């Protein structure tokens with residue numbers, strides 16, 4: 001419907017209600033609901049206070065990894081209130097909301113992550129985490145609110161919906177392969193999901209300011225593998241090193257040598273990162289310990305860079321340990337693949353984003369980010385788009401995964417509208433029409 005005609009109808013309805021004296025004020029979304037007019041931008045703005053309420057409820061009660069039962073209960077209760085069919089225990093603790101249209105059509109998945117991090121919150125606002133050592137420090141509490149908002153708006157218009165929208169609230173994004181668990185549980189096959197849309201709020205891209213939507217037509221986030229390593233020497237007196245095999249000195253050499261894989265062996269035009277985030281060993285100044293423990297992460301976009309890193313990390317470690325007569329153990333996890341947007345779907349999404357955020361606020365990112373996300377498993381299975389939504393909070397300069405991280409809640413309506421409108425148009429068959 002032409003927007004002007006839509007507006008005219010809304011005005012007429014307002015007058016009609018006024019004349020009948022049934023009601024002197026109705027919000028645009030209530031009117032839209034009454035006459036089945038969809039305006040997800042306005043309707044999302046109208047539920048902004050609710051979005052904030054849902055976000056803060058979840059922020060107070062963070063769950064880490066798969067231990068997100070309290071959050072899952074809360075989500076399922078809201079979905080059931082709105083008459084949305086739900087599945088529980090998907091991928092251990094995931095919740096799936098199914099909004100079925102009244103006519104046949106394609107099926108799209110909206111993916112939301114709902115886990116928090118093992119960090120002590122340092123914020124002082126009145127909705128800080130109730131649980132010591134656990135905090136929503138990545139913005140997933142905002143994603144939950146956006147997913148609930150999407151379910152709310154779609155369920156209001158279910159009678160007019162063609163196709164089906166599956167809203168997947170997954171656990172364990174932060175390194176637990178929760179997406180894989182949910183997919184292995186059959187959520188995509190069971191519902192014949194053909195495409196996926198998801199987003200991440202916050203400050204992950206320095207190219208985005210508040211309310212700007214960032215997209216790419218290919219890679220947007222890096223692949224990741226995490227590793228653990230143990231250098232096993234022979235302990236002894238700190239004053240008699242010749243009688244020991246010192247794992248501290250050997251570890252220092254290994255850490256330095258590993259960086260040379262990045263600078264000397266990976267092609268310079270292939271972005272790659274190697275970070276040793278933890279080193280533990282020893283107990284005091286004059287004891288050479290038996291063992292040093294190292295833990296770290298590698299990030300990359302190109303398969304060949306990943307192959308070099310995965311092979312050479314252990315080879316370099318083995319070589320140095322052999323030279324200095326130490327033993328070692330090395331463990332590399334299966335990791336996440338890179339997040340790669342489907343160019344065709346992203347074209348479709350860009351148009352929708354421009355209509356909601358304004359074309360000037362939709363940016364094709366010059367650089368992807370070295371951060372990783374397990375939404376990559378969904379995007380390996382079906383085409384789709386993972387977008388970034390700028391939500392920097394001027395009240396804090398703390399980055400994601402920091403005890404003082406916070407995002408600007410004013411973008412919650414926009415995130416909701418982006419997910420809702422994309423899901424609606426896809427389920428209506430608009431994506432197939434534009435291809």
Ligand SMILES: [Zn+2]
Pocket residue numbers: 137138174400401
């Ligand atoms: Zn995170």
Ligand SMILES: [Zn+2]
Pocket residue numbers: 138139140173200
């Ligand atoms: Zn995150």
